Amino acid sequence: MYGKVFGDDEKLKRFLRWRVQIMERGVKLLQLKPGGVNSIIQVTDLKDMPKRELRVASNQILSLFQDNYPEMVARKVFINVPWYFSVLYSLISPFLTERTKSKFVIAKEGNVAETLYKFIRPEFVPVQYGGLSRAGDLDNGPPKPASEFAIKGGEKVNLEIDGIESGATITWDIVVGGWDLDYSAEYVPNSEGSYTIVVEKTRRIPSDLEEPVHNVFASKEAGKMVLSIDNTSSRKRKVAAYRYSVRKPTSALS
Incomplete structure (x- = not known):
């Protein structure tokens, strides 16, 4: 080339x-x-x-x-x-x-995402460099803003999306620069008699993964979504970003 x-x-x-x-x-x-x-x-x-x-x-x-x-x-x-x-x-x-x-x-x-985040918002950084921007995203207007956070070596971070109503639809994207850690997602209903729902089983995300995690979940009862990022097996600090949207249930026509 x-x-x-x-x-x-x-x-x-x-x-x-x-x-x-x-x-x-x-x-x-x-x-x-x-x-x-x-x-x-x-x-x-x-x-x-x-x-x-x-x-x-x-x-x-x-x-x-x-x-x-x-x-x-x-x-x-x-x-x-x-x-x-x-x-x-x-x-x-x-x-x-x-x-x-x-x-x-x-x-x-190996230090690309952390460097780029200092100057460019994660939603504008291309996915191949540890961001959330895919080709064609800007064709539909400005992207939904993302939140940045850091995961220390030996640390586990739980991201909670609270206040989810019954019948709502939750969509989320999450990316970690230089992944090589464990990720899982679960839905925790508010009712004491309900069981926690495993949305995504714990899995190892390799460091060469270029695409962010993307998922959608429809709630059947009120509760919260918990996204877990486990970096306890590494000593290396990593930067990450995520964004989500909650679409409330539509009222049935009488």
Whole structure:
């Protein structure tokens, strides 16, 4: 793939023209007024990027953008960064202004979601990077906001959705950056004589899962939904996000 994109000077020029076009699209979205969008966050995935092509493309892009788009990018986030990127960065760093260097954020592989959440809401982060945004989601308007939380190593977190009426429908999405933990869901009725309903049995969610958990449950009696995320078998802190909606039962027509 990289040979097709960077194989010769003409292909590299074509790539640079495409990269400028992406930048121009971002500039058109800027509102440049009080309370409006006035800066850009760019994210570049360097997974499996060959060293030579990375060096050539980076040098030209940095020079091009510093000369023509000064101060428009608030943050430049690099994710899935290979080890040699640090060497490359140390070589070009002396030619960058301190202000430009302060905008660079470098996230190593395995730390992508936690880094992106610092700058981008989880509902706008693509699912393959630990967020809740799927292709085409924005076609139907702004996505439903998500709530962020962290799970410490050795910790178990229970998320409770209270106040659910009988006949209501509960829909939820949940994602954890670098999963590799246990997840389950159960419905707890309010009535003392009722039994807890296992909605999703405890299962191990692998670290390479790219899709968020998504489920729907229709309640037959009032109660609460409990989503459990168990990280007790790991020492690593993880970031997560979830969102839910509760559709109340419709009244029967008399």
